[in-house]
Amino acid sequence: MNDLYLIWMNLFRKPLRTVLLIVSIFIAFLIFGLLVGVNVALNRATETGSASNRMVVANKINFTEPLPIAYLNRVSAIPGVVGATHQSWFGAFFRDSAQSRFVGFAVEPESYTAIFADQIKLGPGEREAFIRERTGVIVGRSLANQYGWQVGQTLPISSDIYFRPDGSRSWDMKVVGIFDGAKPTDPTNALYFNYDYLNETRPFGRDTVGTITVLTASPDINDQVAKAIDATFANSPFETSTVDEKTFSRAFLKQAGDLNFIITMVVAAAFAAILMIVGTTLVSAVRERTKEIGVMKTLGFPGHRVLRMVLGESLLLSGLGGLLGLGVAAVALNGLSRSPIGETFGALSMTAPVAAAGMGLALLLGLVTGLAPALSALRMNIIDALGRR
Amino acid sequence: MTDFIRLTDVCKSYTRGKESISIFDRLNLVIPKGDFVAIMGPSGSGKTTLLNLLGGTDRCDSGQISFDGERIEGYSEGQLTAWRARNVGFIFQFYNLMPILTAAQNVELPLLLTSLSAQRRKENVLTALKIVELADRARHKPKELSGGQQQRVAIARAIVSDPKLLLCDEPTGDLDRSTANDILSTLQLLNRELGKTIIMVTHDPEAARFATRTLHLDKGQFVEVTT
16 A cells, blocks of 8 residues: 555545546546647638648638739739739538538649648649530549549539539539648548639639739748738729738638637536536535544644645546546547548647646646645644644 | 653643633643543543644644653644554544545555555555454445444554554444444454553443543543542
8 A cells, every 4th residue: 555545445444436527537638639639720720731831812801702813913923923823712511501511612723732732742634634624523542532522523512602604503523533631630521613603604703713823933932022022902892901821821710700709618617617616516525524634634634745645636537537648539539530510720730739738637636626735734633634723 | 651642731722703711721641652542521622632732633722742752743734644643543523534545545645655565555455454444345335334433444544553542532422332432342352352551532431431540621621520
């Protein structure tokens, strides 16, 4: 028998209560692990999918507002711009919009695959086929795997934004290539098809694009180029806002809300609740043992050793709950990363910094919840504890 | 027998609200080594307070308390704690065993404060349990033992670290006559065979008869000594 054994036995003297506390801590850390894991993956996705000399030109009002396609040539002519392309959000889905939505853009095949060559890795002859075929579509590996699509297959791809003159929302597209990302972990759950095919067949929004991507000669001149582009279109009906790709990706994510803030608030709320529950329970658990603590002190256990044991209990409790929560979150993130949802975020996993932060938080939780009962045990007077007056 | 415990002009009072209640006013006491003393007296006479002072779980306001020549009244909290662990074994009325631990583990508790090896601790625990004739109940939890058996475990816990002094607070107060006599016989054995100095607070004249002498305490002063 040693102190650790005593800590363990004291912790599990009421197994149901301890298990319920561990479950509540487990839930808090599961939420922490999942949310922070997803957030890290999202931030990583914006980092990895961005090139330092790629910039995005969008409508100044909002990136969901269109820009005239004529801007492409004018942007290309601005000094420092070495390449330009455009993309238009299609609102793509397959069969059932609620279940099968995915990323789909109408693009100019030649310039787009050139400018995004680092992210779109096609097989031999596939780029040429994409440029050549008006109804051609290139599909990301994970999206193709999800639906079992293969090169040569013709797919009815629908849009929740556009419709054809006959009222149909479906465009038949022929798969001419399946692309991979730069790294196996990069998200490839998107498809790209010929802008002309969409532009010719849609009854509204003709000759407009969503955003224009420009490639600058060097990241050092990004600011200068951005200012020049925005100045060119100042006071026009379609004013622009030009930012580097990373900034644009972050702004895109913020459209769904300030995820960092939301996650911080959700995690903080979960931990505040746990702090109250575990803290109060530990205080009453130590109060129930007043006499036993009095006996231990009478036998000669010094106050600091009793304090260490009570703190040990709270640390063990939160450590177990935290470890379980983070462990299950790691397994869940791993499972999610192989699901269609996970493909959206790229490589979902419990990173070492997140796991370390989680365990740090568990230790902090243990210290904070154990401090009050531990101090009360430290200060406990033997005579009062044993009622010997 | 030589002086073992000496209380000289000990004063002790408690504050209850704004009122100060004097328990002892210049109390003097000498207990020789190897004595078995019963302390009797009405409620509020100061029996438990005396036991608290002798065991170093409370402090006197003034006066001297010496134990085997060692003055303890000026000790810090930490020094008193260490002194208790080395020199005093406690036996309580309601046994005060840890319900989560087995009999052997309860007996082992005081040994966790020593530097003995696990094997040596195990041997000492077994010896203590054999003395109280409970070696066969070593793996039982307190709730699986009778009141008398629990008190025997408490006695084993009190003697396992071989203290010089045993302080017993109504050790048979919760037991029937027959079991009480068994417990008192065990204490008598510890006194006679192992030379333990025992101070026992009791309300029970039958229990007091097992001691070598009885001190009667009333209103903070010893009024009578029965041998």
